[in-house]
Amino acid sequence: MRDLTNRQYYLAFRPDSLPGPEHVPCRDVPVQLPGEGEALLRNIYISLDPAIRGWMSDAHNYIAPIPIGAPVRSTVIGRVIQSNCRSLEEGDVVMAVGGWEQYTTGPAAAMTKLDEHAGIPLSSFLGALGPTGLTALFGLMEVGKPRPGETVLVSAAAGAVGSVVGQIAKMQGCRVVGIAGSEEKCRWIKEDLGFDEAINYKACGDLEAAIRQACPGGVDVYFDNVGGEILDAALLCLNKYARVAVCGWISTYNENGAPGPRNLWQLVAESVTMQGFVVIDYMDRFAEGVDKLAQWLLAGKLQYREEIVDGLDNILPAFLKLFDGSNQGKLIIRIPE
Incomplete structure (x- = not known):
């Protein structure tokens, strides 16, 4: 694990308009090993959402701005490759707050375990069955x-x-x-x-x-x-x-x-x-909401579109599609396993 390299796209400085490569360059850094109560994920899917642009700013928002020098914040789905907690095992698939990066390390208590054998595409937990x-x-x-x-x-x-x-x-x-x-x-x-x-x-x-x-x-x-x-x-x-x-x-x-x-x-x-x-605002009702959405989805009452773009290095051009309207439905980056 110590030899793994984590490619990240990080916030170098805050954009005044559309972010470009100068605002969000990439770097390769050593993977951060999990501490007590943490897990290390190999990211599979990264969600691209308009709210991320707001987090790049230092204006008041509902969560803190992305710190300068930190990976751009995003919801991710990843596979546990190392666990330092009892609740998660290697091979588990979870959803977490991570970043524009290949690997995410974070507290297991903030990760939601997903069932990859439930007959529902994992990516849907970032879209129709997710936030x-x-x-x-x-x-x-x-x-x-x-x-x-x-x-x-x-x-x-x-x-x-x-x-x-x-x-x-x-x-x-x-x-x-x-x-x-x-x-x-x-x-x-x-x-x-x-x-x-x-x-x-x-x-x-x-x-x-x-x-x-x-x-x-x-x-x-x-x-x-x-x-x-x-x-x-x-x-x-x-x-x-x-x-x-x-x-x-x-x-x-x-x-x-x-x-x-x-x-x-x-x-x-x-x-x-x-x-x-x-x-x-409705975090305490997420389980109720996901259950209702899943019922509609499985009953054929709810349809959704996804646009899945392969490759972490395509993340910034894909993100910009949100602002010219050229994306088709929920926009997701996939990092093939």
Whole structure:
């Protein structure tokens, strides 16, 4: 083990806009052997999520910024290759908070053991059955509070979170309209996922008018993944007592001094509730959420897309796909065993 080399992509300095190779260079360092109560993982999958861009900043966030010089933080799935605790054995597969690296060393108490023989792809525990699916489930049900017959509008609707939100909303008896960035994505959420309508925001021209046309009875729940101009348009289409669940504002993550929403007065005009959330708010209910998502998945009621990119050295170009919308569903790096 002492001869193993760990390739890492680390934060050299904080980006002002899109991160480049100068912000996230790679290095090869000796593997850190596990101390008491720790385990060493050989990473198999690394999750790529928009939130990582926020952690690269030193702005106040729901978890501490990534320290300069540390590997870029990410959720990983890895195989235990050395254990210094009783709860994990060599060969076990676990999910943990790790980094953009080949090997992760950390406390076993913070690792979740996964069953690789359950008939469910391991990668799904980073997506539909992991933080992505749980974000969709709790954000929609606990913040959005949809009721049968209401209209739910979802931005980034073909993305990892938005696509699950729309399907859960349909299960609640809602009319669901998705906003996406291409005709192919719009076809997918309508034809395969069962959305009632889809809006291509890059081709519709007047987005407010497009939302009003797709939602003739107004919007009761808006699940916001993007912020920016899409949020501004959606705010003008809300019904009385509508709920806005703010999951992310990816449209402004790489802009310094980006303008804030212009139409927040609608919160007063229509007595709207707008609430931000993060999935760790519901950590004590994760087991309940995973169980529900797994039931839907195994029953064929929940579909998801993954884009799996092979090779750790492709991690930064793959990550940047999140910000131009070219990814197809949940974005994951795979390091073949």
